[in-house]
Amino acid sequence: MTAEWSDGGGGGLFPIRVVAQLTGINPVTIRAWERRYGLVRPSRTPGGHRLYSQVDVERLRAASRLVARGVSISGASRMLHESGETSPGWREDDLAHWQERFAERLASLDDIGMHAVIDAAEAQHPGLGTAVVDRLPEIASALPPIQAEFLDAWLGGRLTVAASGSPGGEPRVLFAAGPAAEGERTWGLALAANLHAHGLRPVVITPEGTAELAAATSVTGCTALVLAGAPVPVQESLPRGLPVFCRSDAANGTVLGDDLAAARNVLATTLRQGAAA
Numbered sequence: 001m002t003a004e005w006s007d008g009g010g011g012g013l014f015p016i017r018v019v020a021q022l023t024g025i026n027p028v029t030i031r032a033w034e035r036r037y038g039l040v041r042p043s044r045t046p047g048g049h050r051l052y053s054q055v056d057v058e059r060l061r062a063a064s065r066l067v068a069r070g071v072s073i074s075g076a077s078r079m080l081h082e083s084g085e086t087s088p089g090w091r092e093d094d095l096a097h098w099q100e101r102f103a104e105r106l107a108s109l110d111d112i113g114m115h116a117v118i119d120a121a122e123a124q125h126p127g128l129g130t131a132v133v134d135r136l137p138e139i140a141s142a143l144p145p146i147q148a149e150f151l152d153a154w155l156g157g158r159l160t161v162a163a164s165g166s167p168g169g170e171p172r173v174l175f176a177a178g179p180a181a182e183g184e185r186t187w188g189l190a191l192a193a194n195l196h197a198h199g200l201r202p203v204v205i206t207p208e209g210t211a212e213l214a215a216a217t218s219v220t221g222c223t224a225l226v227l228a229g230a231p232v233p234v235q236e237s238l239p240r241g242l243p244v245f246c247r248s249d250a251a252n253g254t255v256l257g258d259d260l261a262a263a264r265n266v267l268a269t270t271l272r273q274g275a276a277a
Contacts (some may be wrong), residue, residue, distance in 0.1 A: 013043065013051035021167035022196070023060045030060065037077035039063055054197060058126040065119045079123050090125040098124075098132050103139070109150050111157070130194050133158075134260040140186040148186070155189035159204060162196045170201040171271060174222035176213050177206050178229020187247050188228025191260050198268035206230070214238055223271055227253060243270060 016027045023030075031050075033039040040059055042050040052060075059080055066076035098121040105113035122129030136155070140148055175192050177185040185206075192202035203220055207213035207230050214237035217225055225238065227246040235252065238244070244253035245267060254270065256263035 013053060014057065016042075016050050016052065018167075019052045019057055019060065022057055022165075023064060024165045025060055025064055033060070033063065033073060033077070037074060039073075039077045039080065055126055057197070058122070058130075062119070062122040062126060062129075066123060069116070069119065076123075080126075090128045090131070094121075094125065094128060095131055095135070098128065099135060099139075102132055106143075106147055106151060106154075109147070111150075111154050114154055115158075130197075130261075133190055133193050136190050137183060137187040137258065137260075141183045152186055152189055155186070155193055156204065158193050159189070159202060162193070163201065166196065166201055170196075170199055171223040172201045172203050172220055173224045173226060173267070173271075174217060174220050175202055175204040175226045175228055176216075176230035177204055179206070184229030184247060187258070187260075188226060191226070191228070191256070191263055194260075195264055195267070198264055200268060200271070210234065210237065217242060224267065225253075226256075226267070245270075 014022065016030060019025075019030060020027050025033075030040075034042070040052060040056040042052045042056060045051060062080060063073065063076045066079065067073055071079070098117060101120075102114060102117045105117055118129040118132060120129075121132050133155075136151065140151060143151065173192075173195065175188045177188045179185065189204065192204060195202045203222065205213075205216050207216060210231045210233040213230055213233050216222075217238050222242070224243045224245060227244065232252055235244075245256050246253040247256060247258070249255050254266070256266055
């Protein structure tokens with residue numbers, strides 16, 4: 001297990017080389033954005049090396065997304081400072097606003113617009129875009145089938161983008177999702193969507209049955225299995241000691257519940273403790 005993963009999860013500090021891997025921004029640019037625009041304010045080791053928090057990582061990601069959409073870095077920095085530091089955090093009415101905007105784009109099957117809403121929410125307050133994604137399972141069951149299927153496909157696309165920026169070598173977590181447009185699947189995809197921030201790499205499959213699921217746990221070399229609507233496998237068919245997680249006690253495993261931020265912390269903390277044992 002890498003020291004970066006142990007330090008990075010659950011609010012730890014990252015050296016600049018790890019931040020570069022997590023954000024896709026090279027160290028020279030990170031330092032330039034820090035010096036010229038005050039975008040992040042890392043702490044320092046006694047030897048003077050920079051250490052970045054998870055908030056710094058998310059702020060850099062938000063700035064990078066805005067730059068990719070044509071905003072200058074000075075403009076992106078100004079937006080993040082004006083909206084992300086004027087108060088200690090976002091309010092429920094902020095979240096409700098962006099949920100409404102997201103629902104409008106989803107109703108139009110506008111995938112680009114859905115991504116733009118999340119980026120704009122994140123620019124307003126770091127962590128707000130993640131919170132909007134975390135609330136998506138709550139609305140999934142009330143959506144028309146075409147919107148529910150589109151939402152799951154959109155979440156799958158976010159996973160692909162996150163994986164493309166992965167440094168590689170992270171512990172892999174296997175998500176066994178049920179059929180499309182089912183609430184459990186949306187829950188699993190939304191949970192997986194921001195798992196990279198904890199130094200974990202989600203792998204999503206839709207197994208035909210328990211035998212296929214058991215085989216996947218072996219070939220992927222996963223460090224954990226999350227059941228998200230897939231058939232519950234017999235424990236003896238899984239690799240010995242493989243931790244299993246689920247949404248509720250309807251399946252065998254550690255219950256994660258509907259609070260996805262808390263669920264990711266439980267997942268990451270459990271795996272970190274297991275790695276240290």
